[in-house]
Each structure stands twice: as structure tokens, then as C-alpha cells.
Amino acid sequence: MTNQSSSTRTIPEVSIVPRHIAIIMDGNGRWAKQRFMPRVMGHQRGVESLREVVRACRDMGVGYLTVFAFSSENWRRPADEVSFLMGLFIKVLEREAAKMHRNNIRLKIIGDRSQFDEKLRIAMEEAERLTSGNSGLTLTIAANYGGRWDVMHAVHSLLQDHPEWGQSFTEDQLQPYLSMSDAPEPDLFIRTGGEQRISNFMLWQLAYTELYFTDTLWPAFNKIELEKAIASYQNRERRFGRTSEQVQQISAQVQTDKGTTRA
Ligand code: IPE
Ligand code: IPE
Ligand code: MG
Secondary structure (H helix, E strand, O other): OOOOOOOOOOOOOOOOOOOEEEEEEEOHHHHHHHOOHHHHHHHHHHHHHHHHHHHHHHHOOOEEEEEEEOOOHHHHHHHHHHHHHHHHHHHHHHHHHHHHHHHEEEEEEEOOOOOOOOOHHHHHHHHHHHOOOOOOOEEEEEEEOOHHHHHHHHHHHHHHHHHHHHHHHOOOHHHOOOOOOOOOOOEEEEEEEOOOOOOOOOOOOOOEEEEEEEEHHHHHOOOOHHHHHHOOOOOOOOOOOOOHHHHHHHHHHHHHHHHHHHH
């Protein structure tokens, strides 16, 4: 169930370290091509970047990291690249699940699994089950995921459970049916690889997320690059529809209250 507030219904608290970071890991193919290697070598190298970013997030106290690994549109790619990616997912899940568990990481997978073959579905379920009780970083991998799919799937599930809501339902009633209902909305979105688009990732949840784009290709992304993104986030003024003056007044008030408490 959900205990997370919605950025459009209430004003969320802003934390210095993002509670939730969402990443589109893009640029693997180009990274490999620059090195005269087959595209898939970029995917392979991209796993190392993910490992480094997971570790850095855990060390910094980021609560949730959500990464886009395969979009609902990526089936349009050449068959051999798609099948390499499927094989890589299985290998990574089988190889990393125990390590994640030792590191207290909770793994979740979002997206439509019905199109994956059984071996991959089993590897996903087992990794999720093994790590489900962990209390450290929640790593969510979006696979065969699309933001529109997520919203449509939520609406269909809601109507199945509550046909009587067919006439009208509220945002709060829909929220628990969305993929990321148990996580706060992302504070920071990062897209590597130079493109400045969302590519159907977390359309609903990114409503008030700070967006950060970098030309760095995903296999070259590392802890230092992540720190740059977070530093950029820390320089933003998150207004959630209010004026800058209002936001500054509130933060001045918070500072005064802190002073009073201490005295
Ligand atoms: C992102 O890298 C990984 C997936 C989409 C699976 P790309 O494979 O899109 O790399 P570029 O954008 O072609 O360089
Ligand atoms: C987005 O990257 C999806 C993933 C990183 C998994 P794409 O490379 O598929 O996005 P487009 O096609 O450039 O928008
Ligand atoms: Mg790409």
C-alpha cells in the first residue's frame, strides 16, 4: 500500500540528498561504436556503471534508485540486440541477486513481464523474493516499461477492483495502482547520452522532478558524474507552483524555528 504523498496534491518536503533518483541509462550503443566494438559491448559495460551508481547512492543515503533498462518501444530494435539484452538481464540477475541481498538492497522490477520468456521471469521473481525484506536502498529496474502502459495498467486494475468507480475516481484512488506507488516521486531525473527527452519513462511520477541531462554516455557515467548531477539538483529552487518569494519566506521561517528550538 502507499503512504507517499503526491506533488500535485500536497507540497512535498525537499531534501538535500535526493530521496529518489530516476535514470535513463542511454548511450551504450554509441559508447561501443566510438570504440569500434559491437553495440552490445556497450550494454555489457553499462552494467558496471549501474553497479558503481548503486553503490554511490547507497553510500549517500539515497532511498530509491529507479533505472530504465528496457522500454516498451525497445522491442523495435534488431532481434539479435534484443536477445542479447534478455540474456544479459538473466545473467546479471542471477549473478547479482545474492550480492544485492548481502548489501541490504531491495530489488524491484516494474513493467509488463508477460512478454518475457519464462527463464527471465523466474530470475526476476527470485531476485525480488530474496531481497524483499531488505531495508537499504530500493533499486527498481524498469523493464518492458512505458509510462503510458503504467497509467493504462493502473486504470484497468482500478476498474477491475472497483467497477463502481467507473463514473469517476480521484488521483488518490488511482495512485496505489501505479507502478511506483510505494516510493516518493523522484526528486532528480538523470538522462545520460545527450538526448533531452523522456522517452516514455515515468510520465506520471516526473510531474515535479528536477531534470538533468548530460552528454556523458552511460558506460562512462560514474560516481563523479552522479555527484555533479546531485550538485546541480541542490542548486535548484523547487517551487511546486508557488512563487520564489513564498519559497524563500518558508525557508527563512524554518531557519528561525530551528534557532528557537536550539536556544
Ligand atoms: C541505452 O543505450 C540502453 C537501452 C536502450 C537498452 P542505447 O542502446 O540506446 O545506446 P545508444 O543511444 O544507441 O547509444
Ligand atoms: C530509452 O533509451 C530507454 C532506455 C534507456 C532503456 P532509447 O535509446 O530507447 O530512447 P530513444 O529511442 O533515443 O528515445
Ligand atoms: Mg539510446
